[in-house]
Amino acid sequence: MNRGKDHTEPTKRAYKYRFFPTNEQARILAHTFGCVRFVYNWALHTRSIAYNERGKKLSYNDLSAMLPALKEQFPWLKDVSSVPVQQSLRHLDTAFKNFFEGRVKYPTFKKKQHAQSATYASNAFTWDGTSLTLAKMETPLDIHLHRAFPQNSKPSSVTISKDGAGRYFVCILVEEDIAPLPVVNKMVGLDLGLKSMVILSTGEAVGNPRFLHQDEKKLAKAQRRHAKKKKGSQNRNKARVKVARVHARITDCRRDYQHKLSTRIVRENQVICIESLAVKNMVKNHSLAKSISDVGWGEFVRQLEYKAKWYGRTLVKIDRWYPSSKTCYSCKYVLEELDLQVRSWVCPQCHTVHDRDTNAAKNILAGGLSVSACGGGVRPVRAQARRATPSEAGNAQL
Ligand SMILES: [Zn+2]
Numbered sequence: 001m002n003r004g005k006d007h008t009e010p011t012k013r014a015y016k017y018r019f020f021p022t023n024e025q026a027r028i029l030a031h032t033f034g035c036v037r038f039v040y041n042w043a044l045h046t047r048s049i050a051y052n053e054r055g056k057k058l059s060y061n062d063l064s065a066m067l068p069a070l071k072e073q074f075p076w077l078k079d080v081s082s083v084p085v086q087q088s089l090r091h092l093d094t095a096f097k098n099f100f101e102g103r104v105k106y107p108t109f110k111k112k113q114h115a116q117s118a119t120y121a122s123n124a125f126t127w128d129g130t131s132l133t134l135a136k137m138e139t140p141l142d143i144h145l146h147r148a149f150p151q152n153s154k155p156s157s158v159t160i161s162k163d164g165a166g167r168y169f170v171c172i173l174v175e176e177d178i179a180p181l182p183v184v185n186k187m188v189g190l191d192l193g194l195k196s197m198v199i200l201s202t203g204e205a206v207g208n209p210r211f212l213h214q215d216e217k218k219l220a221k222a223q224r225r226h227a228k229k230k231k232g233s234q235n236r237n238k239a240r241v242k243v244a245r246v247h248a249r250i251t252d253c254r255r256d257y258q259h260k261l262s263t264r265i266v267r268e269n270q271v272i273c274i275e276s277l278a279v280k281n282m283v284k285n286h287s288l289a290k291s292i293s294d295v296g297w298g299e300f301v302r303q304l305e306y307k308a309k310w311y312g313r314t315l316v317k318i319d320r321w322y323p324s325s326k327t328c329y330s331c332k333y334v335l336e337e338l339d340l341q342v343r344s345w346v347c348p349q350c351h352t353v354h355d356r357d358t359n360a361a362k363n364i365l366a367g368g369l370s371v372s373a374c375g376g377g378v379r380p381v382r383a384q385a386r387r388a389t390p391s392e393a394g395n396a397q398l
Contacts (some may be wrong), residue, residue: 010175011310012156019143019168028136029160029168032080039077040088041109042070047096060093081135083124091119113240117161127155132170134160143144143170150176164244180312187271189365191324191357192297198261199357201365208262215253219246254296262303266313272304273316273368275324316368324363325356 021029043063050056064086077085095107110116124135129151131140148291153174161169177368189201197207222243229236265272301317326335331350340343344355 011050011178012173013176013178013310014171014173015147015149016169016171017143017145019141019170021141021168022139025137025139025141026136026168028080029118029162032118032136032160033077033162034112035077035080036084036118037110037112037116039067039070039072039085040092043092044107044109045087047092051209060089063089063092081120081124083121083135084118087119087121115161115163115166117159119157119159121157122155125155125158132172134158141170150174159224163248165241165248166244167248171309178310180310183312184268185269186269187273187365187369188265188269189273189361189363189368190383191275191361191364196357199301199361200265200320201358201361203355203358205357206258215246215250219243219250222246252346255299258296258300258303262300262307266304266307266311269313269314271314271372272308273318273365273372274301274304275322275364276301276317276319290387305340314372316372318364318371322363324360324367327363328352328354329359329366330339 046063046066047058052056052244067086067089092107098104098310099106120134126133132143132155133140149172153176155172155174158172159171159173161171163169191199196205199205222239226236226239226243229239304315307313323334326338327333328335328347328350330352331347333347333349335348338356342356344353346353
């Protein structure tokens, strides 16, 4: 397997834009979203029942074979493009795969009030280089191109979504040749902080996870208002949209911030060492777990992962729990205990003064490099070391 070195290999890249549907397009999309949701929920229900009552595992193919009969039973399913409906079975299949591999919880039913989406494969849209027309639609979508779409690229699939705030987005997937960045002579270890989002082994702390504090206050206020309105009333619905708008703003800001940071770290460093989310999640501390999800570590790591791949950088993920905060970076002395409140400490053996977070990030860098060296040079490697058990993690300190 030497594919990692062939950087001219095309990479899938997504371009997401906002668009403004005509009334007719909005009507078709609403109908399509409804059908996609219906089929997804039907398949989830069918699969769960088959397993719970008969111990039978239904595959994508099994469910796909049942689809024509379902369409006979509910003829309105035939009014929309069959492609996104079919794709929803694929999405469910992926959701189950992620569940069985321990990455997510058991799939849940899709709700009308939540964000909606529909995926069109290349046989269900036309793209003429500038405009996009979906199956069953007469006119192209009015897309707001805030950044240029790569010329001569052929989209392989298109996902249309509508968020809780009522905004429409199109996500266009293309295959692209991405040139690796010039090699740089820098390496970094990253740790997740509580006061700062990320701590670098250089001592730099970036991003205050509370930078959304103002918006969070606004969100809480909007939520309180929503709860007070009478169920089923127009005013309640208006309040719900308001909550969704604040949510959307928070998500956008966070995503934007994470993108800037992950791009910068990948540009500046040849090797980036981190602890995997599985390791982070082992720390059974509720408030800490909340902070981890608040700062969106999982999404941040995902961005680092694909950007490192694009630009020819090495991301080393440490899969094994290691007392990175409690170990002295200089002499490897391990403290018995280090309370979460303690921000700095002095090593009893070599008397080095440590900033808690920087010391941890330095240990992560050293740990990652040793893993990388064992794996044979600069190439993406995963640590294959023994996984920590929850009992070990119970004593863990971040
Ligand atoms: Zn020491």
